[in-house]
Amino acid sequence: xTIAIIFGILxxxxxxxxxxxxxxxxxxxxxxxxxxxxxIFSTFxxxxxxxxxxxxxxxxxxxxxxxxxxxxxxxxxVYIIATIFYYKAIEKNDTSMIVIMFQMLPVFSxxxxxxxxxxxxxxxxxxxxxxxxxxxxxxSVDFNEKSHNQKYKALLFITLACLCYASYYILFDIGxxxxxxxxxxxxxxxxxxxxxxxxxCIKSFREPFIKxxxxxxxxxxALNASNEAINLMASLMVNFANVTIPLALANILSGFxxxxxxxIGVIGTMLFPKYIQENLSKxxxxxxxxxxxxxxxxxxxxxx
Numbered sequence: 001x002t003i004a005i006i007f008g009i010l011x012x013x014x015x016x017x018x019x020x021x022x023x024x025x026x027x028x029x030x031x032x033x034x035x036x037x038x039x040i041f042s043t044f045x046x047x048x049x050x051x052x053x054x055x056x057x058x059x060x061x062x063x064x065x066x067x068x069x070x071x072x073x074x075x076x077x078v079y080i081i082a083t084i085f086y087y088k089a090i091e092k093n094d095t096s097m098i099v100i101m102f103q104m105l106p107v108f109s110x111x112x113x114x115x116x117x118x119x120x121x122x123x124x125x126x127x128x129x130x131x132x133x134x135x136x137x138x139x140s141v142d143f144n145e146k147s148h149n150q151k152y153k154a155l156l157f158i159t160l161a162c163l164c165y166a167s168y169y170i171l172f173d174i175g176x177x178x179x180x181x182x183x184x185x186x187x188x189x190x191x192x193x194x195x196x197x198x199x200x201c202i203k204s205f206r207e208p209f210i211k212x213x214x215x216x217x218x219x220x221x222a223l224n225a226s227n228e229a230i231n232l233m234a235s236l237m238v239n240f241a242n243v244t245i246p247l248a249l250a251n252i253l254s255g256f257x258x259x260x261x262x263x264i265g266v267i268g269t270m271l272f273p274k275y276i277q278e279n280l281s282k283x284x285x286x287x288x289x290x291x292x293x294x295x296x297x298x299x300x301x302x303x304x
Contacts, residue, residue, distance in 0.1 A: 004244035007237035008253030015233035016260035020268065021227045023095045024275055026087060028218060033208035035087045036199075040209045041224040042083060044196025049225065050232060051189035054161065058182035068179035069187060075171035076191025082164030089157035093151055094278050096262035096288055101136045101158040103255060103295040106302060108166035116170055128302025135294040139287065181239075255299040258292050 015128025026034045055062065064072070090098045092143040136155065175184040199205045212220055241253065266285075 004241045007255065008241040009256060011234040011237040011241070012091050012254055012257040013260045014230045015257050016264055018227050018231050018234070019090070019099050019257075019261050020264055020276055021085070021223060021230075022293050023090050025220070025223060025227075026091045028275075029220065033204070035084065035091065036205045037209050037220075038087060038224075039080065039084065040196055040199050041220075042228075043080060043192040044200060045221070046228045047189050047196055049192075051186060053232065054182055054186040056188055058180065058186055061180070062183045062186045064175075064179040064183045064187055068175040069127070069182055071171045071175040071178075072184045072187045073191045073194075075168045075175065076188055076195060078164050078171060079168045080192075080195055082161045082168060085157045085161035085164060089154045089161060093154040093201060093230060094265065095276075096258065096265045096278060097139050097151070098154060098158055099261035100139050100258040100288065100291050100295060101155060102162065102260060103132050103299060104136050104162040105165055106299065107132050108163050109169055110302065112166050112170050113181060116174075125302050128298045128300070131298030131301060135291045135298060138291055138294070139291040154190025245287060248258060255296050258295060259300060262288055262292060 022038070025038055029037075086098075089101075110125060110129065136158075139151075172184065172188065175188075200209070238254070262278075265276060265278035266280060269278045269280055
């Protein structure tokens with residue numbers, strides 16, 4: 001159980017690292033189409049690299065029912081839509097602020113489970129959900145800043161992203177209820193690969209992708225490959241934690257992602273300002289810490 005808890009915490013840390021890498025990839029290369037380029041890397045390249053790993057983990061047993069295949073491929077599409085909203089949110093806002101808003105994800109997951117799986121919501125879960133929503137709104141409201149409209153847009157984008165990610169989890173859950181997890185994970189990556197091929201056929205996606213490859217190919221590829229590897233390790237750790245410790249505890253551990261993103265942002269801004277930039281004004285820092293605490297309290301109430 002101790003190892004599972006450590007893995008759950010490490011997964012949150014790893015995902016916080018990927019959040020900052022995403023931010024760097026979106027803002028540090030001279031292109032107006034960074035989101036389009038990153039989508040190709042997140043689909044086509046990731047599909048090529050990650051799908052063989054799931055093939056091996058499944059011991060080449062990737063047989064899947066038609067219901068699972070449809071659900072998993074739909075999950076791949078919904079995941080990409082969610083990722084677009086996430087990229088739009090994180091592109092022009094502090095990484096830690098966006099990750100704090102991500103605590104809305106379990107709220108949507110609970111309500112979608114209520115809708116599709118006929119699960120029930122208790123008074124405590126409703127209260128926890130409301131607390132998380134309050135923390136997400138608090139982090140985006142700042143009438144003393146000229147950029148508050150940008151934060152409202154970020155709140156809208158991350159809300160849509162959380163809704164789509166929650167829908168992805170529902171679709172993927174439908175898939176693994178009818179076939180093995182590893183087979184579903186393999187076909188999920190194949191779905192990404194197919195989407196990537198389609199994106200490469202679109203001129204507005206292909207041209208900036210080729211330009212980035214020519215100008216910064218090795219650096220961009222190395223960062224993306226590392227990002228996908230870290231994301232995969234985090235996913236495997238969470239899967240281990242989910243089957244080893246109570247799911248409620250695993251969900252609470254995932255809530256520390258915002259804390260880690262904030263800590264990385266503070267340390268990175270102080271030591272590596274060229275690569276990481278977070279607003280470290282006293283008022284903003286206090287506000288982020290308060291919202292992190294409120295969000296974690298809401299998550300604890302929600303899952304217990």
